[in-house]
Amino acid sequence: MTRRHLRYAAPAALLGIALLATGCSSSAANDSAADTSPANDSSEEHAHSDEQRVAVSYEGGVAVLDAETLELVDEFDSEEFTRLNAAGDGRHVFVTTSEGFQLLDTAEPTLTDLVVPASAAGHVVRHAGKTVLFDDGNGETTVFDTHDLAHAEGELPEAVTHTAEHAHHGVSIELEDGTLVTTLGDETSRSGAIALHAHDDHWDEVASSDQCPGIHGEGTAADEAVVFGCENGALLYQDGEFTKLDAPDTYGRMGNAYVSETSPIVVGDYKSDPDAEGYLLGSVALIDTAAQQLNVVDLPENVRFTYRDVTRGADDLAYILSTDGSIHVLDPETGDLVDEFPVIDAWEGPAEWQDAHPAIIGSGGDTAYVTEPATNSVHAVDLRTGDITASVELDHTPNEFAVALGEH
Template structure:
């Protein structure tokens, strides 16, 4: 089956096929480059390089593209009241999740394009091994782009591969270097685990499956392509063709997000052990060593509280946690110890709803970009020194943040 996303205007419907699983594109390999497809002899797309380091900020009713060095506003666009931002794997684009679907923001040209991948409930975007993978919670459809083909659109979205789950659910998918599709299992009432699928011309064959991960959520890929999903009672590892369950020390020990470095075997996960706790602040992290097959929970100092937006991996494969005390606390995943603290913003309180604007951190190389909604400000922080290199006050309240850092 063949599927080709055509150009359409932002507020019209494109009929993305949400049918049975199928392969839709002649493979072009999993190169991580940002140039044109390998079958076409063209010069590399330098506009992707120009986009590297730019910062996208969403706010109520719009999106701003900022210069990564000066934090000056390059361009502003009107959008919806609340949008989510996810970088594509080509180092040039950001997918903006709207009520219409996944809309492409060109960071190099600073242009909110009319190209939209239809989705009834656009969810996770995953970049890995030369693929950018979208998941539509409303249909259970996974849409797979070759990332390099996103960098040269010429007015239309490239062809894709798709897979549709047995039922719609809040899920996530990733394509590995060998073409294996890892995707979550679930329906409207439960999400029990994940399945690994091998691609064929007209179907997908299951390689492995696990239903030992209740409430599966989030995904992260560590060194040696060890993939970890969060569960309500621990975590689920997929590595070298097999699933392995890690059990949390608490009866309820939910990990919802995995913060990873592809050069480190250790995954840092957010951790919650009280299902009845109000709010979104957390005070512990899960440390999963995919080489040693160990799972440990580390309770952070009382002053270190964070949300899902406040953890990032950076220099030295360390974890950088933006806490409610206004500091970035540097955690060594090898032993769970805090090794440094960088004061950045004023103290803040956790959000009432997860969509509410609250501080967030994103990392590009040695630079962390930190939002401070209470001050309408974005900061750039040198993580090697802890010094704020640039701060820029905006005329809007920053909410979501995404950065373009190069091809994946």
């Protein structure tokens, strides 16, 4: 396995080609997981902008909002369907397009011509000062130093790459000691993960596991415990070893991990019926990485959500935006719902996973942002009180969004 250093040049401006459906659904789900680790303010962030920003995608474009007031700062033309992932440097957001990962500078703001080429741009993970991209089309992982991305002016910084044996819908993360943990699979199936350590110009295997069918999603909890979702539970990597955590059901799929790096407990979406129609879910998996245990909590009938509707926030609690229009507050330690904040009107699940539907994302502090496509609105919500502190009605229907905050 060859370890390469690449330097990217700025390509020509992107063509307006509609992005093919290469993303994830809740049955081949989008992983907010790579996007949901709370991130605190960083000095890097303030070195570039006195104001935090929120990026919102809509059909044919991307809007940049002021994170405090939600006032529109600027908007840019893009493709019909794009996905957004924070780069973790407090300034940039990666816009996944048919050309690859395009860098949106929210501080300027400008949709730059800087693109990491990818045949099927997939997950973006931020951890330990690294920003890691995965190309589903060829199985290539690209690792940037997050600090270097923050200073990208005219060209992308040098990157380290790893290419999987087979292309697949995957995800990678680099740990603090330089270990690269990446998924295993091919075009027809996915089976597990492998941990690799860089040695000169190649990668040496540290550990591997093939006990995670349909592996999807990634999240890193306290003490750098990495969790991946499986179709029959979860796969834990910690201290150089993989441990399989079995689901209580024969089919028990976790596809997305919602994490806080100060909590040992991972909250995962959970599905026990492989034949269930639609994308609404009614259960969560609670994975205690310290005790190496997985438990399933069935939510009340009025609490239904999709992969876009869970985030972590204040006091390491989990916040579930339900179809009843309320944010339901879950204590991961007990599995109990401890509060409820009505924020938007009731809504129905999407017909297709890409369809615009309400979503929630945390800011890394006491604020979360909620989209309400039915009114073309975005709201800022105080997670301690449930108060809506700011709202904006856009000229377009909001779909996905990302907060341009730095990582821990």
